[in-house]
Amino acid sequence: MFELKLEKESLFLRVLEAILDLVDVASVDFFSTGLRLQAVDTEHVAVISLFFRAEEFPHYSCEENSSFCIPIDDMVKAIRTADVDHNITIKVDDENFDTITLSFESPEGNITTAYDLRLVEGERPCFKIPVWKDLESNYEAFVEMPSVEFMRVCRYLSNVDDDGEISVTEEGLKFFALGKSGRAMIKYEKTEKATVKLQMQESVSVTFDPKYMNCFAKVSTMFSQVKICLSKTQPLMVECKTALKSYIRCFVTPKAIPEIEEEEIIQGHSSERTRKTKD
Amino acid sequence: MFELKLEKESLFLRVLEAILDLVDVASVDFFSTGLRLQAVDTEHVAVISLFFRAEEFPHYSCEENSSFCIPIDDMVKAIRTADVDHNITIKVDDENFDTITLSFESPEGNITTAYDLRLVEGERPCFKIPVWKDLESNYEAFVEMPSVEFMRVCRYLSNVDDDGEISVTEEGLKFFALGKSGRAMIKYEKTEKATVKLQMQESVSVTFDPKYMNCFAKVSTMFSQVKICLSKTQPLMVECKTALKSYIRCFVTPKAIPEIEEEEIIQGHSSERTRKTKD
Amino acid sequence: MFELKLEKESLFLRVLEAILDLVDVASVDFFSTGLRLQAVDTEHVAVISLFFRAEEFPHYSCEENSSFCIPIDDMVKAIRTADVDHNITIKVDDENFDTITLSFESPEGNITTAYDLRLVEGERPCFKIPVWKDLESNYEAFVEMPSVEFMRVCRYLSNVDDDGEISVTEEGLKFFALGKSGRAMIKYEKTEKATVKLQMQESVSVTFDPKYMNCFAKVSTMFSQVKICLSKTQPLMVECKTALKSYIRCFVTPKAIPEIEEEEIIQGHSSERTRKTKD
Numbered sequence: 001m002f003e004l005k006l007e008k009e010s011l012f013l014r015v016l017e018a019i020l021d022l023v024d025v026a027s028v029d030f031f032s033t034g035l036r037l038q039a040v041d042t043e044h045v046a047v048i049s050l051f052f053r054a055e056e057f058p059h060y061s062c063e064e065n066s067s068f069c070i071p072i073d074d075m076v077k078a079i080r081t082a083d084v085d086h087n088i089t090i091k092v093d094d095e096n097f098d099t100i101t102l103s104f105e106s107p108e109g110n111i112t113t114a115y116d117l118r119l120v121e122g123e124r125p126c127f128k129i130p131v132w133k134d135l136e137s138n139y140e141a142f143v144e145m146p147s148v149e150f151m152r153v154c155r156y157l158s159n160v161d162d163d164g165e166i167s168v169t170e171e172g173l174k175f176f177a178l179g180k181s182g183r184a185m186i187k188y189e190k191t192e193k194a195t196v197k198l199q200m201q202e203s204v205s206v207t208f209d210p211k212y213m214n215c216f217a218k219v220s221t222m223f224s225q226v227k228i229c230l231s232k233t234q235p236l237m238v239e240c241k242t243a244l245k246s247y248i249r250c251f252v253t254p255k256a257i258p259e260i261e262e263e264e265i266i267q268g269h270s271s272e273r274t275r276k277t278k279d
Numbered sequence: 280m281f282e283l284k285l286e287k288e289s290l291f292l293r294v295l296e297a298i299l300d301l302v303d304v305a306s307v308d309f310f311s312t313g314l315r316l317q318a319v320d321t322e323h324v325a326v327i328s329l330f331f332r333a334e335e336f337p338h339y340s341c342e343e344n345s346s347f348c349i350p351i352d353d354m355v356k357a358i359r360t361a362d363v364d365h366n367i368t369i370k371v372d373d374e375n376f377d378t379i380t381l382s383f384e385s386p387e388g389n390i391t392t393a394y395d396l397r398l399v400e401g402e403r404p405c406f407k408i409p410v411w412k413d414l415e416s417n418y419e420a421f422v423e424m425p426s427v428e429f430m431r432v433c434r435y436l437s438n439v440d441d442d443g444e445i446s447v448t449e450e451g452l453k454f455f456a457l458g459k460s461g462r463a464m465i466k467y468e469k470t471e472k473a474t475v476k477l478q479m480q481e482s483v484s485v486t487f488d489p490k491y492m493n494c495f496a497k498v499s500t501m502f503s504q505v506k507i508c509l510s511k512t513q514p515l516m517v518e519c520k521t522a523l524k525s526y527i528r529c530f531v532t533p534k535a536i537p538e539i540e541e542e543e544i545i546q547g548h549s550s551e552r553t554r555k556t557k558d
Numbered sequence: 559m560f561e562l563k564l565e566k567e568s569l570f571l572r573v574l575e576a577i578l579d580l581v582d583v584a585s586v587d588f589f590s591t592g593l594r595l596q597a598v599d600t601e602h603v604a605v606i607s608l609f610f611r612a613e614e615f616p617h618y619s620c621e622e623n624s625s626f627c628i629p630i631d632d633m634v635k636a637i638r639t640a641d642v643d644h645n646i647t648i649k650v651d652d653e654n655f656d657t658i659t660l661s662f663e664s665p666e667g668n669i670t671t672a673y674d675l676r677l678v679e680g681e682r683p684c685f686k687i688p689v690w691k692d693l694e695s696n697y698e699a700f701v702e703m704p705s706v707e708f709m710r711v712c713r714y715l716s717n718v719d720d721d722g723e724i725s726v727t728e729e730g731l732k733f734f735a736l737g738k739s740g741r742a743m744i745k746y747e748k749t750e751k752a753t754v755k756l757q758m759q760e761s762v763s764v765t766f767d768p769k770y771m772n773c774f775a776k777v778s779t780m781f782s783q784v785k786i787c788l789s790k791t792q793p794l795m796v797e798c799k800t801a802l803k804s805y806i807r808c809f810v811t812p813k814a815i816p817e818i819e820e821e822e823i824i825q826g827h828s829s830e831r832t833r834k835t836k837d
Binding site for chain 3: 431434435437438439460461462463464465466467468470473
């Protein structure tokens with residue numbers, strides 16, 4: 001059906017490892033040009049969408065398009081046991097349609113290790129993630145920053161982690177988080193020679209849950225640059241790209257500002273936070 | 280109101296980090312000459328008292344004496360997120376009387392991070408810790424040892440951790456701990472060239488809970504020497520000093536030997552350990 | 559009664575540390591020629607049997623044969639607190655028959671640390687582990703491999719950890735594990751120059767619980783080679799030896815293949831796994 005080879009320290013595996021914090025099962029589509037992985041976190045707030053071109057792998061073959069639901073947590077755990085110099089092969093055979101096989105081969109070739117992992121049964125989740133051309137036109141502001149800088153921001157915000165906000169205005173870029181212990185604010189002034197590049201049609205401010213940023217930060221460490229796309233109507237998007245234009249996009253639904261109803265105020269309770277999916 | 284600057288790797292911050300095991304909120308008094316921090320652990324057995332002179336900080340200004348109750352756990356957590364080369368400023372403004380602001384500035388100056396942490400409300404705890412002249416006259420024996428040696432002792436005692444005892448006699452210094460699994464004993468003979476210096480008016484033996492020693496050991500790693508003061512009537516005191524005579528003093532109330540009442544023995548229960556505060 | 563000296567980084571202590579995962583109390587017999595330690599895990603599936611010759615220790619003296627039940631977990635914890643350059647003495651006195659004393663001496667000799675640990679009371683467990691000549695004749699197949707290779711196998715199997723199987727056949731050596739997430743298989747082809755040596759009278763296949771292999775793998779890291787002995791009637795044995803012919807042998811009872819009764823199948827339950835001790 002399909003077969004790909006890769007190294008233990010490959011970007012693809014490190015990205016899978018990073019997204020395990022949010023998702024453990026992913027829907028994967030294999031095309032002749034590459035593979036697409038999509039996954040949604042258990043709280044249905046974050047969506048991971050990844051496309052890796054065939055050229056990213058030392059070997060990639062896919063005779064016919066196929067789709068599987070893969071337990072990426074089991075897969076990553078199994079691959080962790082491989083030696084660094086092992087050649088790792090991942091494949092699904094026509095005969096064993098319900099199993100994904102990982103095999104490790106020692107450079108000498110006389111020792112073989114194989115894991116047969118059960119594919120996840122049932123309806124694979126379906127995401128309607130629009131292609132990029134569509135996406136770009138829907139976003140009003142774009143931030144590009146070194147991933148080192150993005151990680152620093154996530155580290156700051158993680159400390160005060162109840163409500164997060166990113167805003168891009170004429171003055172520059174601002175991150176803000178509010179928590180029980182206080183609030184955090186990081187400001188980047190718009191300067192010519194700044195490493196943080198801003199592009200905007202109009203001022204945008206997007207709320208989000210800071211906890212998702214930590215996973216995105218982890219993913220971003222594997223890339224040099226991060227692109228953040230902000231829109232008043234679309235989920236916040238964080239995108240990283242390889243030199244070969246493979247990409248991973250992390251979407252997070254904005255946090256709805258809780259609408260406190262009168263009755264609740266009277267009772268002295270704050271309303272439970274609700275989320276609105278804007279799609 | 281007051282403002283001080285410091286570096287991430289400063290002694291002051293490392294001391295705060297070390298005492299977090301015991302306390303999360305501290306009462307802090309700002310004077311023009313320096314700051315005093317006092318805190319008591321939740322079990323009311325250990326008291327931390329610290330005085331850091333203004334000269335210990337790259338910048339320190341305090342226009343009028345002021346006192347706050349500071350969430351040092353939140354403060355330390357926030358400062359942990361700072362970069363090593365950041366300039367850290369801590370201040371309370373006259374306008375925002377209920378907030379302590381931490382701000383980090385990158386060396387280039389175009390990125391600013393600020394945390395506004397809520398000060399702890401309510402009556403600040405009041406400790407009547409006598410000044411040093413008073414203290415010294417109340418103690419009967421003094422031990423000075425390299426903090427490396429003190430840490431070693433704490434490591435030994437932590438292993439058998441029910442009841443601790445320090446005693447200073449003509450023969451030398453003895454640490455002793457008794458636990459379920461057995462007992463531990465460390466003896467330092469009194470020799471001329473020993474790194475452990477003893478000074479005594481009379482033999483003193485003080486009981487303590489070994490778990491507090493671990494926190495004191497952590498604090499002591501930031502200093503080269505530790506002074507232990509023993510008294511039959513005062514809480515055990517462990518003191519460390521800087522070259523500028525700033526100090527941190529850790530007091531721990533002696534463990535009272537449980538007085539087992541007859542009734543309890545009959546019921547087959549051992550009495551709950553009680554503590555007597557000797558003040 | 560007996561006294562031995564050893565260094566903190568000695569093989570003996572590192573082996574004790576490794577077996578702590580399985581056992582916390584051990585029956586130890588002191589002979590003039592060396593000491594024998596035997597322990598069984600709480601589930602009564604694994605047995606550790608160790609014999610260390612007197613020559614392995616810098617000092618070893620045993621005037622008359624004696625047997626104790628030693629809390630090796632407390633002993634290892636206490637020894638962990640010793641400094642690397644300390645001389646460690648372990649002894650049981652004729653006077654303190656219920657206590658094992660560990661003492662650490664600094665090279666200068668002016669600081670002494672001593673732990674008195676309570677020996678475990680009660681009947682000491684009795685194992686009838688036959689001596690080696692007996693054992694060898696009862697096993698049908700033998701595998702010798704570098705411990706590095708054995709650890710790799712254990713790492714693979716630990717990932718899919720419900721049911722393990724080792725088999726030695728004419729084709730070579732095969733490890734197999736089956737779990738909820740799938741199955742793992744490692745094959746070593748029988749080649750002339752392989753680092754894995756096989757010796758067999760007939761094909762043998764032994765089931766085991768992979769979780770025990772991790773502890774054995776830990777033990778094996780202290781040795782260069784591992785010998786695995788397989789039999790249709792004896793517990794699986796993993797043996798490591800020192801240059802002086804001291805040894806540690808780990809036995810694990812084969813996992814019985816669950817006999818699913820009809821009634822249980824009807825009720826939709828799988829029977830609880832049972833173990834049969836073959837002795």
